[in-house]
Amino acid sequence: MRMESGLGVVHLFGKASGRLDREAVTAAVKAAEADECQVIAAATLGHKADIEFMALAPDWRTLRTLQSALRDAGVDIVDSYVSITEVSEYAKGMPEHMLNERLYPTLPPEGKPVFCFYPMTKRREATANWYATPYDERNAMMREHGACGRTFAGRVVQLITGSTGLDDWEWGVTLLAHDPANIKGIVYEMRFDKGSALYGEFGLFYVGYLAFVGDVLDGMGR
């Protein structure tokens, strides 16, 4: 369950149950951090969840222990996403330090408190089948996509993690931004890229803002 390379990632979306124990939640996060795990927490908007925990660790047992401890502390886990960090086949030629940033990212980036997560899959339809498209065409679309993303450099940081075989979509996308409008901006602009317009399929979107666990919980009590 320990990965030889890269990190396991879980996004856990929770609601406060009537038996929420704030100290136990904080203790659960601290215990994970003491076990090689990075954890960031966000207050989320809307009915889907009250709080989001994103955790990255080399061993799935660490992630599972965090999940169990949060639940035991009174956080009902109502949605989640399981993925692993990856270097995509289109990024293989990158310099060593950039590959390393993808496999072992350091979160959160500074000055980007707005949080967004959504999963995505590439279509396999009669007229737009990503997996029946030659590598060179896929690679060209990925490069156009990357160029569009780079116009948001400084305003949005994105982390794409792989989940084919691990969860119900093929990738998880985590965005961290300066202003809520940046999130809408980058996702809207990218939707016109050929790779998204023709091949992208998107799951549920979660948005909110980063906060210390204790502060998020203050707005969660009953």
Add this chain to the structure above:
Amino acid sequence: MRMESGLGVVHLFGKASGRLDREAVTAAVKAAEADECQVIAAATLGHKADIEFMALAPDWRTLRTLQSALRDAGVDIVDSYVSITEVSEYAKGMPEHMLNERLYPTLPPEGKPVFCFYPMTKRREATANWYATPYDERNAMMREHGACGRTFAGRVVQLITGSTGLDDWEWGVTLLAHDPANIKGIVYEMRFDKGSALYGEFGLFYVGYLAFVGDVLDGMGR
């Protein structure tokens, strides 16, 4: 979490739980209003919800605080929609005061107590892919759509807010009308517009009528 321009918007759809505290609900709305937030409330018809709150504020923290306070007051938030006010790319040339009305709307309009909300997305299908359609064609369809909407001027006010990347559909549509038949009228007529007939995809529809928070709650108790 504070927007540099425009307003954050949440539509919160709620049901009364057994622990509903009317005074706390009213206090939650008042606290939001004291923090630069506009809030309108509607009694809704059907099983999906009992009450709807639409809130607009420049800072997401204000919206999240309102959401938490409503829940703490015994309103179960069963559905929601997160968006931001926007000037669409097809409206860029409008006079300054009209752009301002879109970014900073004042709600509710007078004499239009019938409320409707639904989210929508433009299709990306093999034979009708909005995001692979040239700007000029999209612009022409948006203008036809706008002209159809204007035939309902005086009877229906509509506010379109953007949610690409923020929620599961690309736009939220809020309609306020004089008579329930106006809601059916405008949505039915617009469905024949090329932009809707070929490219529109619609989510769940919520309808009801505006009321003071206290009055809506009177019909919500157990």
Add this chain to the structure above:
Amino acid sequence: MRMESGLGVVHLFGKASGRLDREAVTAAVKAAEADECQVIAAATLGHKADIEFMALAPDWRTLRTLQSALRDAGVDIVDSYVSITEVSEYAKGMPEHMLNERLYPTLPPEGKPVFCFYPMTKRREATANWYATPYDERNAMMREHGACGRTFAGRVVQLITGSTGLDDWEWGVTLLAHDPANIKGIVYEMRFDKGSALYGEFGLFYVGYLAFVGDVLDGMGR
């Protein structure tokens, strides 16, 4: 919220909660009837609901008050449909008294205790887009459909109410019949009409039989 013409309609599908108060349910229906509202009740078959209330009134507040009172009386509203009576664009030339029957129907018809409700929408697909089809073609299909329906005259009464913009489908179909086999008969036969075969999309079906509210409740208690 009061309609200038026609009636607002809600179909409310309920299950008995543990706190069902039979007298309060009957009182809720009586109060609505005293406020210009027609109400018919049906015992329904299957897990989706135990009881159905169909209510028609000129003012949405009457319908919302009934809904709240039923819930307060211990009926969990688990599904619903919101629509308004209408004269469709294909029926505009009908004699005055027939138009009036559609806008102000009197329910239930005699000797037709079998109840059926389902919502429907016309497709907007690449090869069958109702809203991109010329009026004359649509009108011809509606006439074929009407002729098929008339072969069930005397055995089935149908009421089509409009819900574009008001609920998640475009029309609600209420059927009242003499024998359960008539319901299957008319819906099966009509499915071969061009308008249904190519353009019809159907939601959940609810069936049961009309009964006095008190009698339906007798089978609902825990």
Add this chain to the structure above:
Amino acid sequence: MRMESGLGVVHLFGKASGRLDREAVTAAVKAAEADECQVIAAATLGHKADIEFMALAPDWRTLRTLQSALRDAGVDIVDSYVSITEVSEYAKGMPEHMLNERLYPTLPPEGKPVFCFYPMTKRREATANWYATPYDERNAMMREHGACGRTFAGRVVQLITGSTGLDDWEWGVTLLAHDPANIKGIVYEMRFDKGSALYGEFGLFYVGYLAFVGDVLDGMGR
């Protein structure tokens, strides 16, 4: 609510609630049987349900009374299917006694304790629209389908009941077999028939094995 010809059918899928009353369940079934109703019960595998009741009676009131009594006895009805026995349009020429077996089947057949139920619908798609296909073509496909089914004679008994207009799919399929592998065998083989491969759309599958009500309940308690 009493059918002039044929029988009403409900499949009720239940889970044991904390208030399960075994004697009341048995009494509910006995009362139905005393009212012209056949009832067979099955223990089901998997999370969807613990127990299945299939009931056939000429009057819907008998079926609704059984449903209410089971719920009152502590069986939560979590899924269901409503249909009626029928002689399909492709079987009209059959000998009288065979038609009669379809309208008034006697259940269960001997030596076939393995139970399966699933609903199905014929597709109405651009390239495969059953309801826009000429009768002769449909009839030929139904005959191929019947021939395939007959190769399982002695191992599988099937009962097809009609539900267009009565429930969310057009037919309910009940299979009773000698060995679980027979169920997989017949459904897998038939999927290659033109009528299924091109036109069949299938709902949820329920499987289990027949048992006396009391025996099924022994495995249901909490």
Add this chain to the structure above:
Amino acid sequence: MRMESGLGVVHLFGKASGRLDREAVTAAVKAAEADECQVIAAATLGHKADIEFMALAPDWRTLRTLQSALRDAGVDIVDSYVSITEVSEYAKGMPEHMLNERLYPTLPPEGKPVFCFYPMTKRREATANWYATPYDERNAMMREHGACGRTFAGRVVQLITGSTGLDDWEWGVTLLAHDPANIKGIVYEMRFDKGSALYGEFGLFYVGYLAFVGDVLDGMGR
């Protein structure tokens, strides 16, 4: 309910209820094992489940008894999959001992603690209808698929069980691997095979790691 050949299989996905009885869970598994049943347990990641039990036995009654006993011990069964071991039509010519391994597998393999399960179906679409494709073409695609799978030999063991007619998809896929990255690797690579790219349709994915029942339960308590 006893199979003449092969084994019945259930995957049961559970969450700990407030009334979890650890000893009763262990006893339920032991009782099944004493009745010709193999059981493997896994701790699962994410909100869908806390624990997974995969059980294989020649008699469905053994599987049903296990399911009931687990529920009675306080494990809420929230999802499941019913299938049977099979020798597919593309594997008929294999040597006797290999056929036997498919009908009577021995689980778990050594050194492969990472667990994954997902169900799948072959598409029946206008342009990609598996069941209307000639046997030779299907066979060729299955062989390409098998060759891709064999490149993961030593890192991933897969067991495909048949469920046409038994559950909502046509096959269940159980993967056991050395490292989480192997699961993503094999499923991602295979998605480019013609048989998957054009014809594969996948359900929910569950992942976790094998553990003794007692150890899994330690992280499940409330």
